[in-house]
Amino acid sequence: MSPHTPSDRTVPSERTLRCVLVGTGSVANLHAKAVAAHPRAQLVAVADISADRAAAFAAEYDVPESYGDYDEMLAAQHPDVVLICTPPGPHRAQTLAAFAAGAHVIVEKPPAPSLDELDDMRAAALAADRQLAVVFQQRTGTAAAHVRGLLTGGALGRPLVAVCQTLWYRDADYFAVPWRGKWETEGGGTTLGHGIHQIDLLAHLLGDWSSVQGRLFRLDRETQTEDVSTATIVFDAGVVAQVITSAVSPRETSSIRIDAQKATITVDHVYGHGHENWRITPAPGFEAEAEGWAFPDAEERSDHAPLLRDVFDALLDGTPLPPTADAPARSLEIVAAIYASAAADGAAITPEQLAGHPTHRAGFRSPVQDLRP
Secondary structure (H helix, E strand, O other): OOOOOOOOOOOOOOOHHHHHHOOOOHHHHHHHHHHHHHOOOOEEEEEOHHHHHHHHHHHHHOOEEEEEOOOHHHHHHOOOEEEOOOOOOOHHHHHHHHHEEEEEEEEEEOOOHHHHHHHHHHHHHHHOOOOEEEEEEEEHHHHHHHHOOOOOEEEEEEEEEEEEEEEEEEHHHHHHHOOOOOOOHHHOOOHHHHHHHHHHEEEHHHHOEEEEEEEEOOOOOOOOOOOOHHHHHEEOOOOOOEEHHHHHHOOOOOOEEEOOOOOEEEEEOOOOOOHHHEEEEOOOOOOOHHHOOOOOOOOHHHHHHHHHHHHHHHHHHHHOOOOOOOOOHHHHHHHHHHHHHHOOOOOOEEEHHOOOOOOOOOOOOOOOOOOOO
């Protein structure tokens, strides 16, 4: 995350990024507001498979043009940035079309329904000399940036063990939507659709992974996919993390705990976090050092707005993407490894094995242990 705040931020470039948006569902509202908040970005057009929905969205956010056809919008607008807010199925095709039109891409998570498709998107970005940013907004906020700095800088000693919980509640009506809970239309279950948020934040804090063991369960919901999963992730730094993801938990929480040599770091929230959600508890004997671990006075909560702001700044400055938007494949690889491990009866999956996996780079279908009565 960039260290500056909206009040003191200056952007050397005087040009304005011309942005277009495809897919006008609920998450598109967050993108439109984030663009409006940036002094050097403008939303010039939106597209949706429903021209009426696109027109209504454009009217709500005072966008000059709307389209019922994505390719028509690209040809007419020649945008600098395309914001992709559609379901994951069309992400690859829409991203490649954007790069062919000379635009950068900011795409909602999951960035693609398979690692093979994400590989195509990343290769196309490289060939076009454009940037591909994925929206994992849980990485953002001054608290997450502060904790990441403490961990990577060694202030808390070596991180040792972690727990990552995504305990959410999705009832039968949620899964009654025709495309949900099916491998061919949703791509995966609660691990891909829900747990990936906290898994991504965990990896943002701890770095690259070296092995994953996972299990998938169907405990209560009428789905093809899992409604609960468990996993053990070993990170390159030697940290062992236990991960559980659930769609059947009435008291919802999104929690991460990291025990390092000098302190325990915790964040407990549901769908977004600020300073009040984080806590650093010193180990016995390190209380005096805790004064240097205090969170900064200026607070920014996790959200789409700071992520898009920092990406826009990088594009205008011609600098690499910020840590809040880089490593687009890491958390999707961890999720893929959980599914691949479940398909191998819980065997450990390494990055090297996943890179050459015969099935799980093309999709995440895996056997689910059905424990319903």
